[in-house]
Amino acid sequence: LSKIDWDKWLYSRGKLFMNFEFKNKYRKEGEDMAEAFLKGDNDIKYRYIFKQWHTNVKLVFLNYLYENKSRINDTVYNNLRDVLQLHGGYNAETKYVWYQIALATKHEDCITYVKEFLLTHGRMKYMRPVYFEWYRFQKEEANKFFNEHKKIYHQVAMRIVEDKFTHWNSIGKTD
Numbered sequence: 001l002s003k004i005d006w007d008k009w010l011y012s013r014g015k016l017f018m019n020f021e022f023k024n025k026y027r028k029e030g031e032d033m034a035e036a037f038l039k040g041d042n043d044i045k046y047r048y049i050f051k052q053w054h055t056n057v058k059l060v061f062l063n064y065l066y067e068n069k070s071r072i073n074d075t076v077y078n079n080l081r082d083v084l085q086l087h088g089g090y091n092a093e094t095k096y097v098w099y100q101i102a103l104a105t106k107h108e109d110c111i112t113y114v115k116e117f118l119l120t121h122g123r124m125k126y127m128r129p130v131y132f133e134w135y136r137f138q139k140e141e142a143n144k145f146f147n148e149h150k151k152i153y154h155q156v157a158m159r160i161v162e163d164k165f166t167h168w169n170s171i172g173k174t175d
Contacts, residue, residue: 026054026056026057026060027057027060029053029057029060030053030057030058030059030060030061030064031060031061031064033046033049033050033061034061034062034064034065034068035064037065037076037079037080038065038068038071038072038076040075040076040079042079042082042083043083044083046083046084047083047084047085050084055091055093055094058090058093058094059093059094059097062094062097062098062101063097065080065101066097066100066101066104069101069104069105072101072105074107077101077102077105077107080101081102081107081109086098086102087109087110087113092117092121092123092126095113095117095121095126096117096121096125096126096129096130099113099114099117099130099133100129100130100133102114103130103133103134103136103137104133104136104137106137108138111134111138111141114130114134115145117130118130118131118145118149119149119152122152122153122154122157123157124154124156124157124160127153127157127161128157128160128161131146131161131165132161132164132174135164135165135168135174136174139168142165143165143169146161146162146165150162
């Protein structure tokens with residue numbers, strides 16, 4: 001602690017003066033498996049590996065895929081969905097990232113699952129990004145579903161989604 005320049009940390013402006021690398025074996029495992037899927041590997045062994053991972057490693061994997069969503073074609077999507085059974089019984093942390101990927105890559109087969117998820121998970125952390133991706137994919141359907149069910153959400157969560165949809169409607173695009 002004596003080696004830390006506290007004044008610099010607390011009072012300096014601009015870009016961070018240190019570069020943080022958060023590399024560890026779990027991050028490497030998650031990113032390596034994501035790369036394998038992006039390159040077309042669909043070995044069934046990945047199902048067992050994925051199911052054994054802690055949720056945080058699954059999130060590394062899924063977030064890497066989301067960051068590389070432009071590389072997810074129909075074959076890659078189908079492999080991810082089928083091999084890992086991603087529409088299935090994972091927790092909300094895993095599902096909400098998967099649904100963002102499915103919606104961002106414009107796969108309609110996820111809509112039933114997305115609707116179920118949005119009706120059972122009203123926490124803003126989960127519903128807001130899923131609604132936003134759905135809106136980017138299917139504006140009318142997302143808007144209609146939200147308006148039919150918005151009263152089930154907390155006032156703040158409801159207002160944030162409503163305001164964003166209104167803003168996007170007024171400017172004619174999503175930002």
